[in-house]
Amino acid sequence: MGNSSHGHIDVAVVGAGILGLAHAFAASRRGLRVAVFERSSAPLGASIRNFGMVLVTGQPPGLMHALARQSRELWLHLAPRAHFSARETGSLLFARDAREHAVLEEFMITRARQHGYDVSLLQGERLAALYNGRFRHHRSALHGMRDLQLYSREAIPALVCYLQSQGVQFHFNTLVKEAGDGMLETSAGDVHAERTVVCSGHDYQTLFADRLQAMQLKQCRLHMLRAVAQAPLPLTHAVLTGLSCTHYGAFADLPAAALLQAHIKEHSPALQRHGIHLLVSPTPYQELIIGDSHHYGNDALPFQQEEVDTLLLQLAEHTLGVNLKVVERWQGVYGAKGPGPFSVLSIDDQTTAVLMHSGVGMSVGLALGERVMAALISGNNLPDAARDLF
Secondary structure, three states: OOHHHHOOOOEEEEOOOHHHHHHHHHHHOOOOOEEEEOOOOOOOOHHHHOOOEEOOOOOOOOHHHHHHHHHHHHHHHHHHHHOOOEEOOOEEEEEOOHHHHHHHHHHHHHHHHHHOOOEEEEOHHHHHOHHHHOOOOOOEEEEEOOOEEEOHHHHHHHHHHHHHHOOOEEEOOOOEEEEEOOEEEEOOEEEEOOEEEEOOOOOOOOOOHHHHHOOOOEEEEEEEEEEEEOOOOOOOOEEEEHHHHHOOOOOOOOHHHHHHHHHHHHHOHHHHHHOOOOEEEEOOOOOEEEEOOOEEEOOOOOOOOHHHHHHHHHHHHHHHOOOEEEEEEEEEEEEEOOOOOEEEEEEEOOEEEEEEOOOOHHHHHHHHHHHHHHHHHHOOOOOOHHHHOO
16 A cells, blocks of 8 residues: 555544544545544544543633533534434532532632633532432532533544545554654555644654653553443433542632542542542443543553442442442543643644643544644644643
């Protein structure tokens, strides 16, 4: 397979995860000829192992919140065209006690009002009315009305099929060994492209290893479970708890969140040690995806401690008020610990690398791809998390 088998390529995209697909979509909708190269037979990385949450509410104010809002609209544009589920019910973040409630109150009084978060704080009768009183044992709930739920293991393949129908070429089982200056050396031959965008996820060694090594990037691995409720639970909202307030940028720097974090560290050291906070995402099939934990390192070690799964199930069962049966377990993994939430690196005049450094690719990836492609075509500045964050 040489140049002649591809024809002219305007944009070559390396990686068929959500970031790669985002850039392919952004280029294709501008009428460019796009080819995507993926080393495996199908997307198998972070983009299909996650919760499928497009979490607008959790993003910090400024650039990330704007990217999440824009991504939400792009997902809603794509869902009926690519034929995948995108549920608009939103999320419920439950405050289980006074400390967690204090974070939600501070968020509502300050950040939500100042930065236009579309949220509502449910207490008293409004909380008791949720799901026939199932959640009355909690103190309050923050309803994030702009949050979406996708089922990633279906949405990502559906997006691939849709892009194929729009003329995007996909070359699976094809490793890109070198990229630069308009050329790609692949396991199936050399390819010429006017522009190359590399979205290689948490692989920091195949391409541009010297550049990425200097950034001292890490991988994050997390425990993931798929479960079914042992009693009727027609859940349509994504569910979080106040533990998430110590993790997501919309809340984590608030004074009340710092107090909550200190309490967790002192009284729940196992949660602190494993980086556990609760996320529950209902699938279209009356199942629940449950997580997550955070373990950082240079590689994602394969060993998973049962203690983490036990803690996650206990949290989920208490929060939802139902017994759960696990039907599947897997290990999530994503790139982490970069200089910001993402990096857009200009490798040369024709080559750009785009990496996420947090687990919010589904939440912001489509908009990031849109902005990167717009900048590359116009010659404007590429998105810069350090410059544009606020």
